[in-house]
Amino acid sequence: MRKGNKIMYDVIIIGAGIVGTSIARELSKYNVKILLLEKDNDVSMGATKANSAIVHGGYAEDNSTLKGRLCYQGRKQFKKLNEELNFGFEETGSLVISTEDNKEPLEKLLVNGIKNGLEDLSIIGTEKIKELEPKITNEAKWALYCEGAGVCSPYEMAIAMAENAIKNGAVLELENQVTAIDKLEDGFKIKTNKDEYYTKYVVNAAGLYSDKISKMVGVDNFEILPRSGEYILFTRGSGEPINTVIFQLPTKLGKGVLVASTYYGNLLIGPDASDDTERGDTSTHVERIANIYEQAKLIYEDINPKQFIRSFTGIRARSSTDDFIIEETKVKGFINVAGIQSPGLTSSPAIADMVVEILEDAGLELKENPDFDPYRKPIVIKKPLKDFNEIKDKVELPLGSKGRIVCKCEQVLEEEIVDALHRGIKVKTVDGVKRRTRASMGWCQGTFCKSRIVEIMEREYGEKIDPSYDIEHSGVNRVQKSELLEYLNSLDK
Numbered sequence: 001m002r003k004g005n006k007i008m009y010d011v012i013i014i015g016a017g018i019v020g021t022s023i024a025r026e027l028s029k030y031n032v033k034i035l036l037l038e039k040d041n042d043v044s045m046g047a048t049k050a051n052s053a054i055v056h057g058g059y060a061e062d063n064s065t066l067k068g069r070l071c072y073q074g075r076k077q078f079k080k081l082n083e084e085l086n087f088g089f090e091e092t093g094s095l096v097i098s099t100e101d102n103k104e105p106l107e108k109l110l111v112n113g114i115k116n117g118l119e120d121l122s123i124i125g126t127e128k129i130k131e132l133e134p135k136i137t138n139e140a141k142w143a144l145y146c147e148g149a150g151v152c153s154p155y156e157m158a159i160a161m162a163e164n165a166i167k168n169g170a171v172l173e174l175e176n177q178v179t180a181i182d183k184l185e186d187g188f189k190i191k192t193n194k195d196e197y198y199t200k201y202v203v204n205a206a207g208l209y210s211d212k213i214s215k216m217v218g219v220d221n222f223e224i225l226p227r228s229g230e231y232i233l234f235t236r237g238s239g240e241p242i243n244t245v246i247f248q249l250p251t252k253l254g255k256g257v258l259v260a261s262t263y264y265g266n267l268l269i270g271p272d273a274s275d276d277t278e279r280g281d282t283s284t285h286v287e288r289i290a291n292i293y294e295q296a297k298l299i300y301e302d303i304n305p306k307q308f309i310r311s312f313t314g315i316r317a318r319s320s321t322d323d324f325i326i327e328e329t330k331v332k333g334f335i336n337v338a339g340i341q342s343p344g345l346t347s348s349p350a351i352a353d354m355v356v357e358i359l360e361d362a363g364l365e366l367k368e369n370p371d372f373d374p375y376r377k378p379i380v381i382k383k384p385l386k387d388f389n390e391i392k393d394k395v396e397l398p399l400g401s402k403g404r405i406v407c408k409c410e411q412v413l414e415e416e417i418v419d420a421l422h423r424g425i426k427v428k429t430v431d432g433v434k435r436r437t438r439a440s441m442g443w444c445q446g447t448f449c450k451s452r453i454v455e456i457m458e459r460e461y462g463e464k465i466d467p468s469y470d471i472e473h474s475g476v477n478r479v480q481k482s483e484l485l486e487y488l489n490s491l492d493k
Contacts, residue, residue: 059113229271409442
């Protein structure tokens with residue numbers, strides 16, 4: 001169907017983070033015209049690329065909340081999704097550590113987890129804790145152990161969802177910031193900074209800006225109250241001694257500072273929580289970063305600050321309801337999917353299922369897409385890094401050589417970068433290549449390979465690429481290793 005000379009979409013999804021891309025992929029299982037609108041120059045640019053990367057157990061949130069009911073439902077889907085989409089997921093198990101003799105807080109979490117449907121929870125003592133985590137503090141008395149929790153690569157997951165949705169017929173439009181939404185008799189007209197689009201249904205998955213999008217159709221029953229969390233990431237391999245995700249007992253502000261190994265073996269500690277923040281402020285602060293370091297040391301002493309490679313901040317889209325908002329609004333055909341903070345990543349597959357059900361109840365006809373292909377090949381495969389002497393010759397190969405290594409820290413091949421550039425989403429920045437291939441994620445943070453990546457991008461796309469463009473750093477102050485070390489030394493004096 002067309003609206004004048006414009007396509008009439010069945011569903012337009014605003015926001016291409018993990019929630020928006022998951023919904024797009026789920027909808028692509030049906031013969032539905034889908035448009036995914038994103039204001040930034042790539043998918044996964046908000047909270048999706050800056051979070052704990054934890055696939056939560058599902059025991060922390062109360063069963064009376066959507067967060068509580070959807071977390072475990074989402075977690076159960078990760079294994080199958082990873083088998084289909086190859087974004088990187090590992091069941092590591094998680095521990096909530098108590099250094100007190102009193103087990104009551106853990107028992108409450110256990111009961112709540114059982115209410116949420118979990119069947120892999122248990123309270124364990126010091127001996128079992130030490131078996132799982134030999135390097136954990138000797139102060140650990142009890143722990144809630146969730147066997148099926150794990151870690152994933154969240155931005156790769158969103159990229160994989162988007163690629164697969166596009167493969168199955170969805171359309172993605174980047175750098176399209178929604179400026180207005182008009183309700184029509186037969187749907188909606190969405191205006192962006194670039195164009196206008198028509199649709200029967202709108203799904204608002206705009207993250208930090210979902211309240212602003214909602215107000216465009218006169219629905220103002222919630223606000224987004226940004227909550228920032230800062231993190232420290234250490235060099236690859238630093239997380240390998242850690243076998244599980246280690247939490248401290250949760251507080252009203254969050255689940256406590258965690259200690260974990262990322263999917264690729266980097267030690268990750270954080271986050272803290274602050275409500276005194278702006279939506280777009282992803283700066284880090286040495287006092288907060290140092291406090292995270294000290295808090296993490298309380299449960300895991302073997303942290304070497306000299307292995308620090310970067311700090312970063314994630315902004316959580318906490319709503320004034322303090323719960324997920326997933327519903328068709330008073331404006332028929334307009335669905336809000338807002339307030340998706342932790343455990344939003346874990347819940348995202350279940351959120352997508354719920355949104356599809358809401359759309360069907362609202363009148364969207366869902367006929368299965370007979371050509372739906374659930375599979376997506378990986379770009380990179382996690383593998384142990386080789387000694388530099390073994391790869392030196394491949395690093396020095398000229399552009400275009402088979403087997404050439406572009407990024408020596410993460411040992412990323414030129415052919416992997418080329419593959420990433422031709423997946424249905426035009427990759428416009430070095431950052432975009434980084435999230436897809438890990439090139440420039442190592443010790444040197446792109447000092448060696450950035451120009452080499454740009455060279456490949458320019459050859460493949462036949463256009464100039466601005467090597468200085470870095471959306472993660474532009475106008476953002478980030479604590480560097482030297483600053484942290486200096487600050488920690490001052491505390492010791």
